[in-house]
Amino acid sequence: MLTAQDTAPAMTAAQFGKLSQIVHSDTGIVLSEAKRGLLVARLSKRLRALNMADFGAYCTLLDSDRGKEERRHLLSAITTNVTAFFREGHHFDALARDVLPQLIARAKAGGRVRLWSAACSSGEEAYSMAMTVLDAFPDAAQHDVLILATDIDPEVVARAESGVYPTDTIAAIGGQRLRKYFDQQGDSFTAKPALKAIMRFGELNLHQPWPFSGTFDVIFCRNVVIYFDTDMRRSLWQRFATVLSSDGALFIGHSERVDGPAAQQFRITGATQYQLVTPTSPSH
Numbered sequence: 001m002l003t004a005q006d007t008a009p010a011m012t013a014a015q016f017g018k019l020s021q022i023v024h025s026d027t028g029i030v031l032s033e034a035k036r037g038l039l040v041a042r043l044s045k046r047l048r049a050l051n052m053a054d055f056g057a058y059c060t061l062l063d064s065d066r067g068k069e070e071r072r073h074l075l076s077a078i079t080t081n082v083t084a085f086f087r088e089g090h091h092f093d094a095l096a097r098d099v100l101p102q103l104i105a106r107a108k109a110g111g112r113v114r115l116w117s118a119a120c121s122s123g124e125e126a127y128s129m130a131m132t133v134l135d136a137f138p139d140a141a142q143h144d145v146l147i148l149a150t151d152i153d154p155e156v157v158a159r160a161e162s163g164v165y166p167t168d169t170i171a172a173i174g175g176q177r178l179r180k181y182f183d184q185q186g187d188s189f190t191a192k193p194a195l196k197a198i199m200r201f202g203e204l205n206l207h208q209p210w211p212f213s214g215t216f217d218v219i220f221c222r223n224v225v226i227y228f229d230t231d232m233r234r235s236l237w238q239r240f241a242t243v244l245s246s247d248g249a250l251f252i253g254h255s256e257r258v259d260g261p262a263a264q265q266f267r268i269t270g271a272t273q274y275q276l277v278t279p280t281s282p283s284h
């Protein structure tokens with residue numbers, strides 16, 4: 001029996017080199033030669049959508065005037081978007097227990113509170129943060145509290161913003177919370193307006209300039225730097241140090257750790273949970 005891989009067009013070493021170089025410079029994601037098959041599999045669908053016979057034509061398109069727009073599709077095809085509600089649940093417990101009490105007190109006193117899901121994929125992480133905030137602070141929307149959810153991949157950001165999830169992905173939320181924060185329509189669940197009221201969504205490449213004016217009290221950047229090369233990963237940690245508030249919390253993935261020069265700036269406060277050692281950003 002023929003598989004999709006058997007019928008996929010071949011990709012030459014030069015074409016793989018060009019495509020992996022574009023992916024690396026745009027995203028920081030490293031595609032080793034071993035990933036050539038993966039790239040072929042993921043881009044074959046895109047070639048069919050464009051009615052193109054081979055990767056030569058696709059590389060020509062990337063070099064043309066329409067290349068910039070096509071790069072967004074290339075990134076969508078190559079990013080790994082695996083995620084889940086309350087993934088690595090201990091982080092949400094720590095958020096509720098160690099971090100939110102002082103942030104809620106500040107918000108009630110009229111202060112500003114910002115949380116960031118920095119590679120949010122289809123939004124499960126950011127909605128889990130929002131549910132954790134609203135469980136502890138039901139009036140959050142009446143105060144200056146916002147959760148920003150961003151990702152490089154426009155397709156997953158659109159899904160996150162829609163707030164619509166199929167039955168199999170919402171199982172981790174649990175019955176009571178599910179009814180409180182989501183409306184069921186047939187086989188899918190939609191985030192209620194009260195949940196979305198404290199959330200904002202946007203496309204953002206972590207390796208490009210960030211359009212922020214203030215600092216963040218909480219940053220979740222989990223399961224993304226594993227795809228980056230050492231320099232890009234280390235530079236990202238240093239940039240987080242400049243936008244995290246002095247008493248803020250950084251949460252990273254279970255197989256990740258802050259390394260390089262930024263390791264001096266952070267101290268571990270829990271499992272893959274960090275705080276700044278020396279304030280490098282203004283306190284509130």
Ligand SMILES: C[S@@+](CC[C@H](N)C(=O)[O-])C[C@H]1O[C@@H](n2cnc3c(N)ncnc32)[C@H](O)[C@@H]1O
Nearest residue numbers: 027079082083119121152153205206222223224
């Ligand atoms: C495996 S998912 C992790 C989602 C979520 N943080 C979690 O832990 O469940 C990795 C996400 O990182 C995003 N990503 C990859 N490179 C990125 C970049 N340079 N800037 C922003 N997001 C990026 C991908 O699009 C993908 O949605």
